[in-house]
Amino acid sequence: MGFIDEAKFFVKAGDGGNGCVSFRREKFVPKGGPNGGDGGRGGNVIIRADKSVNSLIDFRYRSHFKAERGSNGQGKDMHGRKGKDCIIVVPAGSIIKDSETGEFIKDLTEDGEELLVAAGGKGGFGNPRFASGSNRTPRIATKGKPGEEKWLKIELKLIADIGLVGLPNAGKSTLLSRLSAANPKIASYPFTTLEPQLGVMHFKYHESCIIADIPGLVEGAHQGVGLGHKFLRHIERTSIILHIVDMADELCRENFVTIEKELNYFKEELADRTRIIVLNKCDLVDEERQKELREHFTDKNQNVIVLSCESGRGIDNLVEKLEEILEFQDSDFSG
Missing domain, CATH: 3.40.50.300 (P-loop containing nucleotide triphosphate hydrolases)
Known part of the structure; x- marks a missing residue:
């Protein structure tokens, strides 16, 4: 396979999970309070430099990288799980740029160095967040926020003595x-x-x-x-x-x-x-x-x-x- 030293790729962080509308249902308590959990935060997209990798060959077969969505909140005050991060491993010596503007973002030269390129969306609020003195049984919850997404460009400069x-x-x-x-x-x-x-x-x-x-x-x-x-x-x-x-x-x-x-x-x-x-x-x-x-x-x-x-x-x-x-x-x- 040929040597690949530049590539364009799309990253999408996970959306936040939705908040939940739920109420306590207990015996002899006809009108229990709200207990809907918050949605989990979406996973991040992170680029990690690895000195044992010396080519961008993986980008020939894959150009879209997506982190996991946060889980929705559930009743009984159960908050949604955070989405798993998406880790993109690149060679040490990789330069990351914004593909649309050409703006330089970071030069990853050290082994293990990481760069957060797309942050996961915040989870939505469950209905307990909206309880007040005048409304003790709110029937509203919010949806999770969308995760960041963008097109990036990666350029490799070999690190050699x-x-x-x-x-x-x-x-x-x-x-x-x-x-x-x-x-x-x-x-x-x-x-x-x-x-x-x-x-x-x-x-x-x-x-x-x-x-x-x-x-x-x-x-x-x-x-x-x-x-x-x-x-x-x-x-x-x-x-x-x-x-x-x-x-x-x-x-x-x-x-x-x-x-x-x-x-x-x-x-x-x-x-x-x-x-x-x-x-x-x-x-x-x-x-x-x-x-x-x-x-x-x-x-x-x-x-x-x-x-x-x-x-x-x-x-x-x-x-x-x-x-x-x-x-x-x-x-x-x-x-």
């Missing part, structure tokens, strides 16, 4: 499979990766982290060209960006500039993210060309790693560099 970017066929999927426990589809033609791929990366001394392969970007991606526009948002939460460059491509310098421009056009703050330039396919390039390209890209970024995803050469150097940067970021953050 490391993001892989680069032109299609630069070798990102192969690198992801080398670095993590992921098994993405790999083939030697552009746009093999049609959805973001997540993997878990393990280190010797640092705790494991999430690494994401962002589908191939092309020139104009920030304006909706190619597949990039749909997936650029997933790079926003990463703290380290690995820019994969196919050094066997004669236009690799121009290709690098193309992707960097797209990232900066999309969000200027991405320019401040830690970058590692990964010069891939060194096994297809002679030593002189490797040296030339290494020097060229080192002028742009001190973090340059030459490797071959295919043969595995240089992968250990990249892993050590990533661990070093993550350790530094942790100490910098704690300090």
